[in-house]
Amino acid sequence: MPLSAMHADAAAMSGPVIDLGLVRGEPAVDADRGPEGLPRGWGLLLVLGMVLSLVSAVPRQDAPHEITRQPLRNGEFHLAGGALLLLESDRTPTPVEAYDGRDGSLLWKYTPDGLATLSYATAGDGVVVLWPDLCRSGVTGTTVAVDARNGQERWHATGVPVRTPAGVPGTVVLRSLWSDGCGALAAGTPIGGALRWQAFDADGRERWEVPVDAGTRVALDAAERGASWAALVDRQGAVSVADFVTGGRSAAGTLRVAPDEAVAAAGDLLVVSAFDQGGAALTAYRRGDYTTPAWRARVPTGPAPGRTDRFAVRPCGPVLCVAGQRTVVLDPASGAMLWDAGVRAELGEMPGGLLAAAGVRPVALLDPLTGVPAVNLAGWDVLGTDGQRMLLGVVSESGTLLGFRSDAPGGRAAVTSFAALDARLLACELDGSLLACQTDEDDVVLMRLDT
Secondary structure: OOOOOOOOOHHHOOOOEEEEEOOOOOOOEEOOOEEOOOOOOHHHHHHHHHHHHOOOOOOHHHOOEEEEEEEOOOOEEEEEOOEEEEEOOOOOOOOEEEEEOOOOOEEEEEOOOOOOOOOEEEEEOOEEEEEOOHHHHOOOOEEEEEEOOOOOEEEEEEOEEOOOOOOOOOEEEEEOOHHHHHHHHHHOOOOOOOEEEEEEOOOOOEEEEEEEOOOOEEEEOOOOOOOOEEEEEOOOOEEEEEEOOOOOEEEEEEEEOOOOOEEEEEOOEEEEEEEEOOEEEEEEEEOOEOOOOOEEEEEOOOOOOOOHHHOEEEEEOOEEEEEOOOEEEEOOOOOOEEEEOOOOOOEEEEOOOEEEEOOOOOOEEEOOOOOOEEEEOOOOEEEEEOOOOEEEEEEOOOOEEEEEEEEEHHHEEEEEEEEEEOOOEEEEEEEOOEEEEEEOOOEEEEEEOOO
16 A cells, blocks of 8 residues: 655755756666766766765754664564554564554564464555565465554455555455466466455455466556556457456457467556567557557567566556566557667656666666656665655765755755764665664664654
8 A cells, every 4th residue: 555645845854955956868777887867987976975975964953753773683674554563574473563653662463373474564444464475485375464553363365465556445365376476477477276366355354356267367457556457368368357446357358369479457558569579569458448459559679588577568657668678668648669778677656757777876867758867866875765755865884864855946856865863774664754764783763754
């Protein structure tokens, strides 16, 4: 479920504002060098020097209030339902502890029955839903829902949840063979066993169930905010659609897909891809209208030979990303190619409507319509986002300078620094005024931001 959002008002922050300016270059993303057009050499050294010098210059009173600090024990942490959840995912079964986001007191402890391992958590409707990392666990897994107030188990179900957007009620759980859930669904290959989706309300009552036969190819909606449907291709190539809001399943008209073609559910589009040596031919249909294609397009990229798991069509911000041997970006309304990344890059939406390439350093935010770097974040690491805010950090040997990306006058981008902490932070989660960060000493710090 989406984290709650809080707008950061740059004018109200007392920390210094570092103006990043506007950067213009070629629309190319190199997985080793980063997006083109970014300053390098002495320019980059000067930027880093300026940023690092601010670690000692930021007033200590600007630091967020520390609520509690807890050992992580090589496990996982999450913010959910106004609490910090610690999951000792290396232990079987996995103990879970919840700490109150108001004062850091221990709210409850929970350990599932049997051999269940748990790695992830989300909250809503008065329950906290916990589930394993399917690929890591090597088993079908179990999803459990506990009362957010006291940790008492409400219900459990075999399988793992599907990440769904806010408009999908309840919790949708996928039950399948481990190998199908971890491999076949992502690769678009026929599943080896039967699977089913089930939707549960907060009390564990089943709302609906959709069974799927073995041998079906399954394309889960790849929308960035979560899946609300799935496209299914049976052994004969007939296409049907499962709706996660209603639990209904209906035929996609008379649409049929050849065995060597790929199907993608991409937000409001169902896309069929056919391949040859020169790339891929895409035919897109609007969801619910499968009689006439919305558009056709040809892209100069396709999967590596025999690697359908290396080809994906998915929304990335306001555009459509086609990732094969390299990534190209299309207009989802017309199929027109907007730009070519030049390499395979996992692009994702960032606050402000811009894109970023995962794992590329230095971090740059790209204009989704052109691929041109619009903001250079050299010297900063992205520690966490919540859809509207981007938490940045400069990690030195002695601590971490924290800042939020903000907008400066004239459309220029800036980072507003607000705290210097005596801890080296590795990754953070944001939830309203709460901030939880893992440190390099294997603990988690829960803090409250001054709103």
